[in-house]
Amino acid sequence: MKVIRISLAVLGLLLSLSNPINAAEELNTVCPISGKPVDPKITTVYEGKTYAFAMEACKTKWISARDASLYHKLGGKAAIDAAVESFYVKVLADDRIKHFFDDINMTAQRRKQKAFLSAAFGGPQPWTGKDMRKAHENLPGLNETHFNAVAENLQKTLEELKVPKDLIDQVMAIAASTKDDVLNRKPAGK
Ligand code: HEM
Structure with a gap:
């Protein structure tokens, strides 16, 4: 019984590690607009992925470009x-x-x-x-x-x-x- 419980715990851990929802999402470190290092607090989510920017103005520009694309x-x-x-x-x-x-x-x-x-x-x-x-x-x-x-x-x-x-x-x-x-x-x- 104990073996089964341990096996289930290991299985659960493996599943949680392989589950993309639980996996920590890697943020871009370079702003796609300015090329400068990002401020990890300035982000937007697009098609389920988070994008970070150096400044609010970059984020606004990036979102407009996506919308117009x-x-x-x-x-x-x-x-x-x-x-x-x-x-x-x-x-x-x-x-x-x-x-x-x-x-x-x-x-x-x-x-x-x-x-x-x-x-x-x-x-x-x-x-x-x-x-x-x-x-x-x-x-x-x-x-x-x-x-x-x-x-x-x-x-x-x-x-x-x-x-x-x-x-x-x-x-x-x-x-x-x-x-x-x-x-x-x-x-x-x-
Ligand atoms: C609108 C025109 C075309 C676009 C946008 C296009 C796009 C691409 C892209 C993105 C790749 C992969 C590049 C990489 O490995 O990083 C590629 C490879 C390839 N394309 Fe095109 N292609 C075009 C026209 C054609 C035509 C006309 C043919 C042949 C009839 C062709 C045959 C191939 C083949 C065989 C490969 C694989 C080459 C290899 O892996 O060695 N493509 N193409």
């Missing part, structure tokens, strides 16, 4: 995550481009694409992965036809999700802005 207009994390999931279902079924992903860990790829697009749309977290030129430099034969196929799949995904046209246009403009880097071309006019 394409990320927010699209529906935030849940909407972007869902869109990326269906986008890759289409990409992997598309004979024009699916071979590029043959040896790619698609769980990691989906995670990275969610993070990249979220940052590009003005989400709360910066992109910390590779720049687009580096990320695509080892894809032999990658050309404009492939880029356009990817863009087409992205557009179709958003249309199916009934995203308003003006927002789709903004997403597609951001996607197009990566074209020279993804295709490892010189930027136009340079």
Whole structure:
């Protein structure tokens, strides 16, 4: 009986340690607006995560930027995550481009694409992965036809999700802005 009680206590402790609700949340130490050390009393919660700032003015600026962002207009994390999931279902079924992903860990790829697009749309977290030129430099034969196929799949995904046209246009403009880097071309006019 005693052994069972001790085992349950150990199990409870392990569960509480692995439970994210009980785990102490790590606060950012650098203010995302000023780059200065944060005041841990000046915080805001966004999508369940706490962000700290150096000054009240930074917090106000950051919240306004989030509210005005394409990320927010699209529906935030849940909407972007869902869109990326269906986008890759289409990409992997598309004979024009699916071979590029043959040896790619698609769980990691989906995670990275969610993070990249979220940052590009003005989400709360910066992109910390590779720049687009580096990320695509080892894809032999990658050309404009492939880029356009990817863009087409992205557009179709958003249309199916009934995203308003003006927002789709903004997403597609951001996607197009990566074209020279993804295709490892010189930027136009340079
Ligand atoms: C709107 C255009 C595109 C965006 C925004 C984009 C975004 C990304 C991102 C965020 C990564 C991960 C970078 C990292 O590892 O840190 C990546 C990798 C990759 N992308 Fe793209 N991509 C685009 C176009 C394309 C196209 C046209 C293809 C091919 C048809 C492609 C194929 C790949 C592959 C195969 C990888 C994995 C490379 C590796 O892990 O070695 N991407 N892309």
